[in-house]
Amino acid sequence: MVKAILTDIEGTTSSIAFVTDTLFPYARARLADWIAAHAHEAAPILKDVPGDPVETLTRWIDEDRKETALKTLQGLIWAEGYADGTLKGHVYPDAAEALRRWHAEGIGLYVYSSGSVAAQKLIFGYSNAGDLTPLFSGYFDTTTGPKKEAASYRRIAADIGLPVQEILFLSDSVPEIEAARAAGFKTYLVDRETGAGDVASFAEIAL
Numbered sequence: 001m002v003k004a005i006l007t008d009i010e011g012t013t014s015s016i017a018f019v020t021d022t023l024f025p026y027a028r029a030r031l032a033d034w035i036a037a038h039a040h041e042a043a044p045i046l047k048d049v050p051g052d053p054v055e056t057l058t059r060w061i062d063e064d065r066k067e068t069a070l071k072t073l074q075g076l077i078w079a080e081g082y083a084d085g086t087l088k089g090h091v092y093p094d095a096a097e098a099l100r101r102w103h104a105e106g107i108g109l110y111v112y113s114s115g116s117v118a119a120q121k122l123i124f125g126y127s128n129a130g131d132l133t134p135l136f137s138g139y140f141d142t143t144t145g146p147k148k149e150a151a152s153y154r155r156i157a158a159d160i161g162l163p164v165q166e167i168l169f170l171s172d173s174v175p176e177i178e179a180a181r182a183a184g185f186k187t188y189l190v191d192r193e194t195g196a197g198d199v200a201s202f203a204e205i206a207l
């Protein structure tokens with residue numbers, strides 16, 4: 001019996017293109033100016049960034065590195081774009097519909113993304129389907145652990161307070177699905193592109 005659902009964002013609830021073609025370039029273009037204008041706020045984050053921070057962070061964006069320092073900074077920069085209306089979070093209609101239905105059925109909903117918790121709240125809070133944040137009971141990011149390690153999922157289950165077998169994890173990433181399965185989670189591989197996953201949209205998910 002599924003009592004909670006933990007979902008990935010990029011490629012699962014939301015399009016890969018929105019993250020790579022809109023969010024990443026938005027932060028990349030503003031990185032240097034943002035750090036210069038927020039030196040005090042940036043300092044504790046930049047202590048984990050080797051070398052010239054702007055150079056390193058720009059390279060990490062281009063390499064799609066899931067470094068916590070980069071993800072924290074991206075979330076802070078995106079906040080300005082969401083607040084002034086330049087950014088609108090992309091959520092697939094089938095995902096928004098299913099999340100609303102599962103919430104109404106009493107299933108606990110949680111997010112696990114490499115994007116920071118602040119960034120997760122932004123994409124769902126300022127989404128094209130409206131403010132979806134009231135649907136979620138909790139958010140997890142790389143501060144809980146890497147998404148490709150089973151131990152991260154065990155920590156999340158302990159935090160949620162449910163046995164692993166009662167939590168369903170949704171992701172478009174095979175290594176993430178394998179890690180969650182190794183921890184004992186139920187899983188669905190969501191493949192919106194080729195149909196090679198367990199489901200191609202949230203509308204196909206049977207609990």
Ligand SMILES: CSCCC(=O)C(=O)COP(=O)(O)O
Nearest residue numbers: 009010113114115119120123
């Ligand atoms: C929170 S939206 C931005 C997502 C992001 O920065 C990212 O790296 C995508 O990671 P995910 O774990 O959602 O695939």
Ligand SMILES: [Mg+2]
Nearest residue numbers: 008010011172
């Ligand atoms: Mg993903």
